[in-house]
Amino acid sequence: MRLKIYIMKKILKKLSVIAIFSLIVLLTSCDPGFHDVYIMKNELLKEVKVVFSLNGVKDTTSIGPDVDRIVMVKDGMGHSEFSFNDEYIYDMPVIIFDEDVIYKVDTTTDWDLIKGFEKTMFKKSCWEILSTIDKKGYEEYEVLYRITEEDYENALILNGNK
Secondary structure, eight states: OHHHHHHHHHHHHHHHHHHHHHHHHHHHTTSOEEEEEEEEEEOSSSOEEEEEEETTEEEEEEEOTTEEEEEEEEEEESOOGGGSOOSBOOOOOEEEEETTEEEOOOTTTTHHHHHHOSSOTTBGGGSEEEEEEEETTEEEEEEEEEEOHHHHHHHHHHTTOO
16 A cells, blocks of 8 residues: 555655646747848938947948848747837947938937937838748748838938038
């Protein structure tokens, strides 16, 4: 009888360990993951440079006229910025039109000005969603921003040239 109780306790202990482990795996798999691919297309007649961060490493790339290029990839745990209702994107590349005209924002001083622009790379509504995969627990967005004369004009304002 004692042997049966001992065996039953051992079996229950193993089953409880398996159940707890399974529960942990299930709970962690409920965390959403995302993968966002940001593409910029230069619609100006001159080449621009874009400074971006890819996996924590800053890099600069040139984008010629009528060329599109992946400028940033964001992925990790949580939700894509494009699945939220919030109107703004807060971490964007820097566009360099020339030495004197740079599309960069210091959020401590110029953020209200940026919010006033009708078109800006910081507004999600200005990014075209090219493709989306929205499965339970996983989101993938590929989005396009068109660099236009309006961006150049906004950069002039930000640099105090207008």
